[in-house]
Amino acid sequence: MKFIKRNKKYDLVTMGEVMLRLSPPGTDKISQSYIFDKKAGGAELNVANGSAILGIETGIITKLPENKIGHFVRNMIRYGGVSDDLIVYDHSPEKRLGIYYYEMGAYPRKSSVVYDRANSSMTTLKIEEIPESVFGETAVFHVSGITLALNESLRETTIEVIKKFKENGTIISFDINYRASLWDEATARETVTSIFPYVDILFVSEETSRRMLQKTGTLEEIMKSYSDDYGCKVVATTRREVISPKIHNFSSMIYYDGEFYEEEPYKNIEVVDRVGSGDAYLAGALYAMIVHDDIRKAVEYGNAMSSVKNTVLGDMAVSSLSEINSVIDSHKSIGRQDEMNR
Numbered sequence: 001m002k003f004i005k006r007n008k009k010y011d012l013v014t015m016g017e018v019m020l021r022l023s024p025p026g027t028d029k030i031s032q033s034y035i036f037d038k039k040a041g042g043a044e045l046n047v048a049n050g051s052a053i054l055g056i057e058t059g060i061i062t063k064l065p066e067n068k069i070g071h072f073v074r075n076m077i078r079y080g081g082v083s084d085d086l087i088v089y090d091h092s093p094e095k096r097l098g099i100y101y102y103e104m105g106a107y108p109r110k111s112s113v114v115y116d117r118a119n120s121s122m123t124t125l126k127i128e129e130i131p132e133s134v135f136g137e138t139a140v141f142h143v144s145g146i147t148l149a150l151n152e153s154l155r156e157t158t159i160e161v162i163k164k165f166k167e168n169g170t171i172i173s174f175d176i177n178y179r180a181s182l183w184d185e186a187t188a189r190e191t192v193t194s195i196f197p198y199v200d201i202l203f204v205s206e207e208t209s210r211r212m213l214q215k216t217g218t219l220e221e222i223m224k225s226y227s228d229d230y231g232c233k234v235v236a237t238t239r240r241e242v243i244s245p246k247i248h249n250f251s252s253m254i255y256y257d258g259e260f261y262e263e264e265p266y267k268n269i270e271v272v273d274r275v276g277s278g279d280a281y282l283a284g285a286l287y288a289m290i291v292h293d294d295i296r297k298a299v300e301y302g303n304a305m306s307s308v309k310n311t312v313l314g315d316m317a318v319s320s321l322s323e324i325n326s327v328i329d330s331h332k333s334i335g336r337q338d339e340m341n342r
Contacts, residue, residue: 003233004171004290009137011290012051015061015161016044016147017122018073019098021315027106030114040076041315043144043177046276049080050283050305050317054324056290059083063125065095073097080316088129090121097121102275105245123151127160140290141165142173148191149182159195166198175203175282178212185212196230203236203282223255238281246271250307252281256295263299266307266331273313280309280317304328
């Protein structure tokens with residue numbers, strides 16, 4: 001690949017909202033539980049955290065309330081090895097952290113999420129609050145469509161940030177991550193297509209391509225069109241087959257330089273918590289693109305990171321590089337394998 005140059009302070013910087021996640025124990029329902037487990041989560045933090053655990057230098061641009069809840073989130077950012085130097089603190093009387101409640105499903109009841117994130121501190125972020133130096137100190141900048149969708153003001157700020165990173169020679173990574181609960185298809189389609197020409201690495205699901213972006217043809221034709229029409233260098237699409245809330249199959253395909261790359265899917269994944277597993281895929285794929293020259297590694301690390309993330313609680317990946325390497329080796333093995341690592 002070699003289009004990513006690791007000669008910057010940060011290998012990867014992300015930008016997005018970090019929220020407080022509250023979950024009832026096990027598969028209890030939100031409406032019946034008196035106890036909630038507290039964690040931090042957010043798409044861009046999950047990507048920065050997963051990549052940092054694998055061994056690259058990452059940071060996150062976000063805005064937190066200057067209070068004890070904001071300090072909790074800051075500490076969780078630090079815990080994952082992500083730099084907190086790019087955090088902006090909100091001192092206003094209206095400061096608040098977005099919250100989401102996550103209810104684990106059990107067949108036939110689906111998992112569900114309740115959001116309480118309106119007017120969070122992150123939605124007030126302005127480009128002048130972001131340290132100027134970061135624009136010239138970053139190899140890859142990553143953001144998702146969630147950040148664009150939160151409100152019109154943050155959308156304008158995010159587009160300004162993308163353009164400024166691009167002007168400084170930074171590789172732009174974008175996960176469309178369309179959420180119908182945040183914005184309508186027409187607004188989303190107009191916005192994301194306007195920034196496609198700035199995007200070097202695009203992550204998009206087949207469903208989003210066909211529904212929100214109204215693409216037609218085979219999956220391969222759709223993926224190639226982003227490169228042909230907008231100049232995206234890398235296009236990645238994940239595939240999840242949900243057998244039940246607790247059993248999933250997972251695979252992906254990446255298009256780069258005229259070729260498609262994929263591997264055998266991970267089958268019968270025992271799902272403990274699927275939230276953040278898509279972000280874990282991005283973390284693994286971006287890590288491999290930054291560190292390795294072989295796009296096959298991006299498929300391998302992305303698939304392995306996502307599959308393993310499904311097996312642990314919380315939004316963020318917690319797998320070391322050695323564990324992921326072991327998972328990749330086991331996935332590629334065709335012989336007898338040990339039952340336990342010891």
